[in-house]
Amino acid sequence: MTQSLEARTRRILEQYGIHARKKFGQNFLISQSVVDGIIGAAGITKEDTVLEIGPGIGTMTRSLAEAAGNVAAVEIDGTLKPVLDEVEEEFGNVTILYQDILRTDLPGLCARFGGGRPLKVVANLPYYVTTPILMQLLENRGLFESITVMVQKEVAERICAEPGSREYGAITLAVAYYSDPEIALDVPPSSFIPRPNVDSSVLVLKAHGEPPVRTDEKLMFAVIRASFNQRRKTLVNGIVHGLVVDGKPAGISREQAQEVLGRCGFAPTVRGETLSLADFAAIAGALREIV
Ligand code: SAM
DSSP, X not given: OHHHHHHHHHHHHHHTTOOOOGGGTOOEEOOHHHHHHHHHHHTOOTTOEXXXXXXXXXXXXXXXXXXXXXXXXXXXXXXXXXHHHHHHHHOTTEEEEESOGGGSOHHHHHHHHHTTSOEEEEEEOOGGGHHHHHHHHHHTGGGEEEEEEEEEHHHHHHHTOOTTXXXXXXXXXXXXXXXXXXXXXXXXXXXXXXXXXXXXXXXXXXXXXXXXXXXXXXXXXXXXXXXXXXXXXXXXXXXXXXXXXXTEEOOOOHHHXXXXXXXXXXXXTOOGGGOOHHHHHHHHHHHHTTO
8 A cells, every 4th residue: 555655656746747845844645554544543524624734746635535525725835736636626525725824814714614613634744834833723723623733753742741841842831722632643754755854743632622721811821932932041030021911021020920920839930841731821810910
């Protein structure tokens, strides 16, 4: 099976004169078992509308078209259009939009294709923009029932990291607010052409029905950003020097920051990288009274 998808991919690349473009993070899947694994992990059924980011030469798009009700795919590289035109023609339920996902109006796209229901995102993400794409999806979390994505293994580990570990960061907390992340499968470089220099993992994020913490969400993420932008500093320093609310410095004094942390049960020397989502939620709640 792997052999035949590899042969098919090489034939398409040759026939259309396509050379994988590094600047767009193009590594094409050549393993049908990995494609099936991703779609299985996403639990796609005919009831679903899928948003695929970066269909490439349409390898996963074809399998998604068979499994899902509808597929909307956003591809930045217009030179792939002749190959993707064939996929659109062969499957009546696929629409390809040629644009940058980071400049895509996601609410508009979901209204157009989802008919009012949340979409499922499925993608083998371009690794050079994984974090901005994930952050954009999470900022629009209400639009998506689940997000199943291939990412660098290192990024998957960062997202699943525990407080206090080296990998723990702002993205871990942004994902935790949306879902309990799970690594569904690890994927070796030999599953792609060209081969990436890194191992990959498929991450499944199923949206929480209700957010796991109740707080001022905007303020909580402002505190998280302030904390991780100044990673080696104490959270007090992060809040005093780095807390930005509505585009303006929050203007919190050292005494106020220490008082807020003390009220939440933390020492003045506490560092953000040791705190859980619930801890940040409590701090945002206490800060709300003074900003
Ligand atoms: N889905 C294909 C596969 O699995 O074989 C290709 C995956 S490849 C890792 C990433 C794809 O994302 C490429 O097709 C690339 O052109 C596309 N891409 C890169 N940056 C993008 C962006 N900002 N918006 C939309 N697509 C993008």
